[in-house]
Amino acid sequence: MQKREAPFDPGVFFHVYSHGNAEDNIFREEENYHYFLKRYAYYILPVAQTYAFCLMPNHFHLLLQVRGREELNRFFKSEGKGGKKLPVLISKQFSNLLNAYSKAFNKKYNRRGKLFLKSLKRKPVKDDVYFTRLIWYIHQNPVLHGFVKGIEEWPYSSYQLILSQKKTKIEREELLKKFGSRKLFRAFHNRDLDMKGIEL
Secondary structure (H helix, E strand, C coil): CCCCCCCCCCCCEEEEEEEEHHHCCCCCCHHHHHHHHHHHHHHCCCCEEEEEEEEECCEEEEEEEECCHHHHHHHHHHCCCCCCCHHHHHHHHHHHHHHHHHHHHHHHCCCCCCCECCCCEEEECCCHHHHHHHHHHHHHHHHHCCCCCCHHHCCCECHHHHHCCCCCCECHHHHHHHHCCHHHHHHHHCCCCCCCCCCC
16 A cells, blocks of 8 residues: 655645656756756745755755745635645645646657656655755765766756855745855765665
8 A cells, every 4th residue: 555645734844756757767958957947936936935956867856845824825816726725736736847847848759658656755854953964965866876976066956056146946045044154054065964764
């Protein structure tokens, strides 16, 4: 029996991730990464704040916080999508994101079938230790999987955005407050962390 995923309750932080179906790549070229982020901004930013992300050829990781109940109710009412429980409506936003991306991807590459694994994985982030280690894990993922030797080399994550002064939709200022400064944020990522006991 498949384990039921935690509901997207208002205000809760989540580690959200998915993988290509049958080890397929979900990103083949730079244009794909940009298109995914564009669709992500359209479907997910209205319902969740983003703290970190990393997109890799065959999977992605997100750290986000579902927006508050009042904000969500206003959004779904304005979209004419009321009448269902908020966690169900938020799940539908993610489903719409993955479906829209998959259709565009399949059309571009003359491909058929599912692009992503059946269910979107998510785990609630329950404390600050998990939160900060998850930030490290998400940004280190391209190194851990051997795509690059250093996290600063990978262009499709939030790491460089957080360190920069560029305009971003990442919750940069709030995130940096948790670490104290950009210098401390960078230093934290240069540490070797023991991820044992951290549910990923």
